[in-house]
Amino acid sequence: MITLAVFDMAGTTVDDGGGVYEALRLAVEETGATVSPADLQAWMGTEKRAAITALIELGGGDPTLAADTVDRAFDRFLALLDEIYTAHPPTPIAGAPETIAELRASGVKVALTTGFSVDVATGILDRLGWVVGGGEGEGSLQLDALVCGDEVAQGRPAPYMIHRAMERTGVLDVAEVLVAGDTAVDVRAGAHAGAAITIGVLSGKLDRAAFAGEPFTALLGSVAEIPAFLAAHGA
Known part of the structure; x- marks a missing residue:
């Protein structure tokens, strides 16, 4: 039972409304990496710092290039998500x-x-x-x-x-x-x-x-x- x-x-x-997809994609792309739809789909539902790290690597970037690369991308993801949710509330x-x-x-x-x-x-x-x-x-x-x-x-x-x-x-x-x-x-x-x-x-x-x-x-x-x-x- x-x-x-x-x-x-x-x-x-x-x-x-797909806000988390969009915020994650934009945050990773702002690091210089390319985000493919297939990679984005594969990492949806995972913890977001792990997703950002993986997507940067998959997109040809280096998440360790600077010590705060992932932290800055994560902060940017949060800011973008807040903007999206403010405009289009869940x-x-x-x-x-x-x-x-x-x-x-x-x-x-x-x-x-x-x-x-x-x-x-x-x-x-x-x-x-x-x-x-x-x-x-x-x-x-x-x-x-x-x-x-x-x-x-x-x-x-x-x-x-x-x-x-x-x-x-x-x-x-x-x-x-x-x-x-x-x-x-x-x-x-x-x-x-x-x-x-x-x-x-x-x-x-x-x-x-x-x-x-x-x-x-x-x-x-x-x-x-x-x-x-x-x-x-x-x-």
Whole structure:
């Protein structure tokens, strides 16, 4: 029986209009590196400092050329993302708030994980009016935990954010965990964590073909389909 659902943020529960893709691409290109769409796609969902480092290398740059190359690119990424989000604020993925509320009402805890740092992720949740850990707020959506890429030793596809979500929600058995995300590294992290169910969702930038060969249990249109999926599979 599933007692914890671990959902990604951007592209899975939050529609940021592709803002994180654009900010990451621009920040890396400003270092002089070239960012190909394929490389950008491959590193989406990962911890952002790691993504910046890899994308600079893949684009023909040298992230060690100056001691602060990655730090400056990361700071620039944050500034660009803030500009993009100010102009085009993130909104919930259609059906995501209802799914989260329905799962929690049925006794399933819901945690969000993200490659964003804590300050970025909490800023997004504040914009949406989503509250973590029993906070109060009229009309706010309640969540049980948030785990960010800068809170663990390694981001996706490592399983550590999922295991940290289990720790924060008091769930002991990976056989009771469902993981869902819109990128390849999301489903790889679910598989590495040993989650009972790992779901790829098509609400982000990737199409069905991009998930070919990845270790998902199911591929759904969005998290809005998850309650019905669990009901159909007796989970």
